[in-house]
Amino acid sequence: MSDVSKIYSNGSAALSDITVEIDKGEFVFVVGPSGAGKSTFIKLIFREELPTRGHLVVNGRNVVDMLPAEIPYLRRSLGIVFQDYRLLPNKTVYENVAFAMEVIEASRRETQKRVHTVLDLVGLKHKFRNYPNQLSGGEQQRVAIARAIVNRPVVVIADEPTGNLDPETSWEIMKIFERVNQSGTTLVMATHDKPVVDAMKKRVIAIEKGRIVRDQTRGAYGYED
Numbered sequence: 258m259s260d261v262s263k264i265y266s267n268g269s270a271a272l273s274d275i276t277v278e279i280d281k282g283e284f285v286f287v288v289g290p291s292g293a294g295k296s297t298f299i300k301l302i303f304r305e306e307l308p309t310r311g312h313l314v315v316n317g318r319n320v321v322d323m324l325p326a327e328i329p330y331l332r333r334s335l336g337i338v339f340q341d342y343r344l345l346p347n348k349t350v351y352e353n354v355a356f357a358m359e360v361i362e363a364s365r366r367e368t369q370k371r372v373h374t375v376l377d378l379v380g381l382k383h384k385f386r387n388y389p390n391q392l393s394g395g396e397q398q399r400v401a402i403a404r405a406i407v408n409r410p411v412v413v414i415a416d417e418p419t420g421n422l423d424p425e426t427s428w429e430i431m432k433i434f435e436r437v438n439q440s441g442t443t444l445v446m447a448t449h450d451k452p453v454v455d456a457m458k459k460r461v462i463a464i465e466k467g468r469i470v471r472d473q474t475r476g477a478y479g480y481e482d
């Protein structure tokens with residue numbers, strides 16, 4: 258991002274003059290008080306929102322000048338995880354993950370192989386026939402992560418992925434993210450989870466009132482909430 262600002266149509270200035278570079282393979286926490294602009298930062302990366310000003314390149318693609326038809330190609334190179342899981346309620350665990358591969362028209366054989374591999378990685382191979390409402394919150398988030406990584410994205414972005422989970426379950430999620438990152442995937446995670454950020458000692462980008470106020474290599478959370 259280079260001199261990126263985002264002002265919503267109601268005049269709300271969510272981000273102001275953000276310049277930051279995240280390299281391939283990094284693990285980055287984005288922290289800051291409520292309303293600081295963390296979700297907006299994440300939304301710009303997957304082009305859910307467009308910057309009002311500035312340049313933004315994600316995985317070699319200029320997101321600002323991108324044609325609407327190119328957006329799906331950008332998103333195929335990303336895995337996105339939300340606080341509220343966003344699984345399809347009428348599809349099984351297997352189908353939720355396989356669906357992401359059907360969208361890119363992968364073969365059935367490749368899909369089967371990959372879905373089982375990623376469900377194994379998140380520890381849910383044995384629950385592939387379950388529906389989301391038959392799973393705990395932590396299990397649902399693990400399915401969401403499996404879905405996010407099944408197409409081998411270059412970057413995984415996560416907005417408060419442990420926000421609805423208890424501390425122990427949050428750790429399980431973080432261990433999975435760490436493994437995903439160790440395999441070379443860039444990880445960008447917006448979070449309020451102080452214990453997680455403090456323990457993991459990753460790069461921390463702190464945003465306050467839409468501006469970067471801190472960028473540390475092995476950082477801490479640094480807020481009281």
Ligand SMILES: Nc1ncnc2c1ncn2[C@@H]1O[C@H](COP(=O)(O)OP(=O)(O)OP(=O)(O)O)[C@@H](O)[C@H]1O
Pocket residue numbers: 265266267269270271289290291292293294295296297298
């Ligand atoms: N769609 C929108 N329309 C108008 N204003 C918005 C919109 N989304 C966010 N904002 C405003 O932009 C600012 C930044 O919001 P953002 O959601 O990015 O913050 P955040 O750091 O993710 O907050 P939280 O930790 O509470 O999720 C806030 O003032 C918010 O009210």
